[in-house]
Amino acid sequence: MFDQSNLIYRYDGSFDGLLCCVFESYDKKEIPTEIILPDTSQTLLFTVKEIRTDVQKSSRVLASIPEKMGFDALNFIRRAFLTCFTQKELYILLFLRLGYRHGQSVMSMLANDVVNILFKAVKHLDNESHLLKGFVRFSIFSNILVAQIEPKNYVLPLMTQHFSERYPEERFLIYDKTHGMALVYQPYQSAIISIEDLELPEPDEQEQSYRELWQLFYDTIEIQGRHNPKCRMSHMPKRYWKYMTEFGGPRKKSPLKLEDTAKFLIP
Amino acid sequence: MDVFDKLKILTDAAKYDVACTSSGVNKKAAAGGVGSAAASGICHSFSGDGRCISLLKVLMTNVCAYDCKYCVNRKSNDTPRASFTPRELAELTINFYRRNYIEGLFLSSGVLKNPDYTTEQMIEALRILREEYRFFGYIHAKAIPGTDSRLIAQLGMLTDRMSVNIELPSQSSLQMLAPDKSKHSILAPMKYIQNRIQENSTDVIKYRHAPKFVPAGQSTQMIIGATPDTDFQILNLTEGLYKKYKLKRVFFSAYMPVAENTLLPTLDTTPPLWREHRLYQADWLLRFYGFTANELLDQHHQSFNPYLDPKCNWALHHMDFFPMNVNRAPYSDLLRVPGIGVNSAKRIVIARRSATLQFNDLKKLGVVLKRAQYFITCGGKVTGGLKITQDKVLQSLMSEKTLGMYHQSFPLQSQIKQLSLFEQPPMIPSGFPQEDLQRCLTNPI
Ligand code: SF4
Numbered sequence: 001m002f003d004q005s006n007l008i009y010r011y012d013g014s015f016d017g018l019l020c021c022v023f024e025s026y027d028k029k030e031i032p033t034e035i036i037l038p039d040t041s042q043t044l045l046f047t048v049k050e051i052r053t054d055v056q057k058s059s060r061v062l063a064s065i066p067e068k069m070g071f072d073a074l075n076f077i078r079r080a081f082l083t084c085f086t087q088k089e090l091y092i093l094l095f096l097r098l099g100y101r102h103g104q105s106v107m108s109m110l111a112n113d114v115v116n117i118l119f120k121a122v123k124h125l126d127n128e129s130h131l132l133k134g135f136v137r138f139s140i141f142s143n144i145l146v147a148q149i150e151p152k153n154y155v156l157p158l159m160t161q162h163f164s165e166r167y168p169e170e171r172f173l174i175y176d177k178t179h180g181m182a183l184v185y186q187p188y189q190s191a192i193i194s195i196e197d198l199e200l201p202e203p204d205e206q207e208q209s210y211r212e213l214w215q216l217f218y219d220t221i222e223i224q225g226r227h228n229p230k231c232r233m234s235h236m237p238k239r240y241w242k243y244m245t246e247f248g249g250p251r252k253k254s255p256l257k258l259e260d261t262a263k264f265l266i267p
Numbered sequence: 268m269d270v271f272d273k274l275k276i277l278t279d280a281a282k283y284d285v286a287c288t289s290s291g292v293n294k295k296a297a298a299g300g301v302g303s304a305a306a307s308g309i310c311h312s313f314s315g316d317g318r319c320i321s322l323l324k325v326l327m328t329n330v331c332a333y334d335c336k337y338c339v340n341r342k343s344n345d346t347p348r349a350s351f352t353p354r355e356l357a358e359l360t361i362n363f364y365r366r367n368y369i370e371g372l373f374l375s376s377g378v379l380k381n382p383d384y385t386t387e388q389m390i391e392a393l394r395i396l397r398e399e400y401r402f403f404g405y406i407h408a409k410a411i412p413g414t415d416s417r418l419i420a421q422l423g424m425l426t427d428r429m430s431v432n433i434e435l436p437s438q439s440s441l442q443m444l445a446p447d448k449s450k451h452s453i454l455a456p457m458k459y460i461q462n463r464i465q466e467n468s469t470d471v472i473k474y475r476h477a478p479k480f481v482p483a484g485q486s487t488q489m490i491i492g493a494t495p496d497t498d499f500q501i502l503n504l505t506e507g508l509y510k511k512y513k514l515k516r517v518f519f520s521a522y523m524p525v526a527e528n529t530l531l532p533t534l535d536t537t538p539p540l541w542r543e544h545r546l547y548q549a550d551w552l553l554r555f556y557g558f559t560a561n562e563l564l565d566q567h568h569q570s571f572n573p574y575l576d577p578k579c580n581w582a583l584h585h586m587d588f589f590p591m592n593v594n595r596a597p598y599s600d601l602l603r604v605p606g607i608g609v610n611s612a613k614r615i616v617i618a619r620r621s622a623t624l625q626f627n628d629l630k631k632l633g634v635v636l637k638r639a640q641y642f643i644t645c646g647g648k649v650t651g652g653l654k655i656t657q658d659k660v661l662q663s664l665m666s667e668k669t670l671g672m673y674h675q676s677f678p679l680q681s682q683i684k685q686l687s688l689f690e691q692p693p694m695i696p697s698g699f700p701q702e703d704l705q706r707c708l709t710n711p712i
Contacts, residue, residue, distance in 0.1 A: 102621070110618035111628035134311040134321075138366045145365065165295035165303045170365070213274055213359070214368050220278040221324060222315040225523050225538060231317025235310070245368065246312055 006046045009035045012053050019058035021051050035089035069099035084152040085121035129155040137245045145172035148243050156183045211245050218246035276349040280329035285520040289321040289370035289405040291483030292427050302404030309370050322373035331377030333447040337493050339525045340377045353392035361400045371405030382413040393425040412452040416459050428483040431457045436501045440494035460485050461512050484515035492539040493522040499569035506560040519546045545571035556602045579605045579664045589642040594619050606639030
């Protein structure tokens with residue numbers, strides 16, 4: 001058995017991989033101090049144990065979660081896995097260990113440090129994905145809706161349903177620059193694919209007009225006598241402004257390079 | 268006139284309407300359609316004044332046959348006029364919607380020719396949106412007082428929410444400032460809409476596919492500070508509207524002077540933002556915290572305390588209700604503790620199932636201990652070595668600056684004098700701290 005005080009797991013970054021870490025932890029009766037990704041730089045002081053992803057192991061763990069602590073807990077750790085919380089892997093493992101011990105009530109242990117920290121991380125994720133449902137701005141290029149975002153959390157999986165229901169007959173793409181991923185949709189199917197970079201074409205005349213109309217509306221709707229930039233900032237932090245049309249919108253770059261992504265959109 | 272000019276004029280004329288939410292209904296587009304709605308509402312942006320932008324808020328026209336003294340669109344005001352054609356408006360909406368600028372449309376209007384004609388124009392715009400573009404997004408339309416109920420019924424089938432603005436909180440104020448309107452002409456359509464919503468909801472139970480009439484309910488708004496109506500009167504009216512007319516929301520709007528008129532506050536009057544803020548806080552207490560209007564204000568205390576939010580004010584008047592054992596107290600009682608909001612109260616109820624909560628646990632659950640500590644106990648304990656003096660409690664409830672101003676207005680002569688906090692201050696100090704005023708309205712107390 002490894003010495004607990006300096007044991008590190010390294011996994012492949014997948015959800016299944018993480019569940020295999022949980023398996024390992026139970027199998028070997030040990031608790032790692034850290035769970036790291038393949039490309040994390042290595043500290044020689046600690047023992048790094050490679051955890052191989054084995055679908056048989058992970059599906060055993062997966063099946064046991066709703067059984068032992070309910071579907072809410074499973075749903076919860078799936079969301080926790082999408083957060084930008086740096087120690088999410090370790091905390092998910094610790095959370096599951098609590099869940100195996102206490103059963104369903106793990107979801108009500110809100111004052112427990114492990115549970116509390118994960119709840120906060122998930123709340124941050126939920127907040128961000130909720131805000132982005134409103135703040136995403138599409139431009140229309142050859143009748144395809146294209147948007148860019150730079151979220152902290154990996155929110156795309158949480159936005160799929162919303163935008164598919166909003167635009168069932170459209171073809172659209174939301175590019176998450178932070179994670180190098182894009183949500184693409186065409187009637188009636190969606191996928192999240194990996195994309196290196198996205199360069200947007202110049203807007204055509206109609207697109208340009210609607211951008212300007214929106215900017216005009218945005219500027220006019222403010223009641224000057226109640227100007228309150230602090231309040232605006234607290235509801236809509238500045239980091240979201242970059243891609244919002246009302247603040248000048250997406251910075252235009254060189255000509256269209258949509259071909260790479262268009263093949264997912266054009267049947 | 269091109270669409271840019273129209274949009275500018277008709278946005279400018281609509282911006283004083285404060286209702287902005289897209290909340291109250293969950294739905295998604297049917298096949299071949301576009302648009303959805305989320306019951307919680309979605310803000311698409313925030314304007315420079317910090318207000319949520321969810322809907323394209325414009326007037327159909329700012330031409331108006333009426334002459335309400337407090338309104339920029341009144342007949343006698345010399346201002347540029349414009350009207351959208353129904354098709355222009357529908358096209359603008361759908362194009363904004365496709366780009367995710369908005370959640371839908373909030374359509375109001377001045378009275379062009381007469382209320383019926385105006386409403387017909389609005390109906391045509393919404394018909395194009397719903398039928399031709401198969402738009403399933405959110406639509407909020409204003410019912411113009413005096414419109415034939417047949418037209419209101421048609422409008423209601425096309426919208427998610429309707430509102431009739433009360434604007435002035437009493438009949439006497441209406442008579443004085445809105446001579447073309449009366450309490451009756453406002454309350455009649457409100458009552459009509461309420462009845463139709465009720466009838467419709469039984470239809471929908473009987474026939475699952477019965478079309479929905481105003482599924483997100485109705486709202487209204489009132490102007491604060493244009494007339495002598497007191498906070499107590501306004502809050503009572505608000506409560507009555509929730510109870511009797513089943514309104515979903517009542518909005519308040521601090522009066523911005525837009526007209527020189529001896530009946531109105533002068534043009535240099537600053538809008539009473541702090542009153543508006545207190546009314547929203549009290550409104551929140553009515554809707555989510557189980558308070559009644561009479562608990563917050565009464566005949567002898569007709570105005571809100573500018574220094575303390577209504578909940579803290581209530582708590583200080585009811586110290587016999589406290590301290591409260593957070594591990595035992597029912598949810599409805601927890602809600603009455605300053606520093607505990609709806610979310611933290613819910614978390615307490617969940618978390619105490621698996622553990623006896625201590626003070627530092629409460630912090631993790633989002634309780635503002637600085638305020639709450641004076642009103643609660645945990646497992647029989649109060650916070651370590653806490654000496655409760657009135658001034659301490661006040662300190663915890665106010666910012667330093669506010670407390671300073673409070674002491675200025677109520678010099679510390681004696682304990683008894685201090686208690687005069689509970690009386691109304693003679694006048695509202697002008698430099699009232701911004702941070703206390705402008706804490707945004709969507710946040711719970
Ligand atoms: S009817 Fe409406 S738009 Fe016309 S003056 Fe009165 S408040 Fe203004």
